[in-house]
Amino acid sequence: MARATSADGTVGKALEVLDQVAAFGRPVRFSELLAASPFPKATLYRFVQTLTNQGMLAFDAERQTYAPGLRLVRLAHTAWEQSSLAPVARPMIDQLSEQLGETVHLAQLDHGHVLYVDKRNAADPIEMFSQAGRVGPAYCTGVGKAMLAHLDEGELERVLAMQSFHRFTDKTFTTAAALRAELAAIRTRGHAYDDEEHEVGIICIAMPILTRTKRVLGALSVTTSTDRNSLGGLDRLAPDLRQTARAIAEEADSWRFPEETRSTHRAGAA
Amino acid sequence: MARATSADGTVGKALEVLDQVAAFGRPVRFSELLAASPFPKATLYRFVQTLTNQGMLAFDAERQTYAPGLRLVRLAHTAWEQSSLAPVARPMIDQLSEQLGETVHLAQLDHGHVLYVDKRNAADPIEMFSQAGRVGPAYCTGVGKAMLAHLDEGELERVLAMQSFHRFTDKTFTTAAALRAELAAIRTRGHAYDDEEHEVGIICIAMPILTRTKRVLGALSVTTSTDRNSLGGLDRLAPDLRQTARAIAEEADSWRFPEETRSTHRAGAA
DNA sequence: GGGATGAGTTCCATTATTTGAAACTCGGTT
């Protein structure tokens, strides 16, 4: 999990510190951070200071703790909006979810892991950042495997090296070799399943989103539970999924940003 | 808008570049960036390289453009989750929105501007990052004014200096003096309105979220249109809003992070 | 074809910044 990002000089180190704070998953004191950090006190101190007054970290004066800052939320908003996949896919996912009445995920591959960039929950009310932005394993999720199946050998090699192959359930693939066989099957079948490999009782069917040139853009999945469906039953969703995936790919692929977005002020919320 | 962030050495400069890219609002070529950047070519080049291989920027090889990277989405997720306000407020906003059947916003103050951190849309399907993470003006939105009204003099001074006082509609407050009068009224009334100050036809009622010690945590609003409601009509929502705001404040204030979140692996999505 | 143009990339001596051990400050203990 802890890939030594050390490179990229000072900026890289500062971002390493930022990741550290994020990794804690809760507000941290300076001293806790120091204990977990490779940097000497003064150095870490300066990084934390810098990040804080840049808004990348937020300091809670009352509790004397640091947490990732709001500037990240602002930046992520633009990242999401500008990504060629998520905004384009949005209306199509809306429609698919409504049409199927099931939970739909949209994911991309990020540093060998699955990053969920959007989600439609059939029934429940809205889920927000709490869901989009979440990271999951690639080797034992439907979307993850669907994407891996279409990487070229070099990329796949690199990505496989990043997998932890933790055995979540007794159906989890726990070796690169076993996974490779599964990926071959997925490639011929055209779509992937998650057969309770990540969580008992949870299954899904996933479809890769590929450009005309077969480059992987992301993946789409419908998730459900063994209570309500079987893997076989999910097959009937494949055509709809495939069609949506293709439509997304086509639009994302040909998408040019609307010329000139000079207006900083946009209407909407009060 | 362009506050010269120059300070914080190399890290600050790198983040300045990141902001630049984000500010374009669309994928940019290196040369476009260069034209808009204070940095010489080689320097900018190295920054962009560093940010890219840190995942803070994403390079689209096909189109030769840079855009904010996915790492930001990951980081923002943790920022949102760790913020003491948004996760705590979530279920309460769900309930409020359902109960009122209206659109609810949750916002925080960030660098003098309003940052929307959550939203519930009464009718429409879900809106995601595209809404949360969005930034708006403080001086002409309900949530903005509600928060400004409860800053102490020093902070207020600083924040007012950051307002652009652009006249969005003919009801927009366009001077610090006029705004100060409005803020005093809000303070005595207990809540703020947006009376078509940002967008014609859009009105809202907003409630500050304050700690026991009267520190501003954020604000909550119900937005609607003049077609469906009048400012006076919104008044009937004040009690519910106030109660929700108070409940959020109380919980956020006393909130300690659940001890030990050592599990990197969390169940959920396939 | 050739040569001019321009985007993107690399080089490297100079310069400015980062580094981190140690010293200091400041609440709270013993």
Next chain:
DNA sequence: AACCGAGTTTCAAATAATGGAACTCATCCC
């Protein structure tokens, strides 16, 4: 009053950033 631990500042040495200039490699134009 001495101690302690967390957080903060200092400063000479070590390191990394800087940016002008030169290079590459397409593309365009005569």
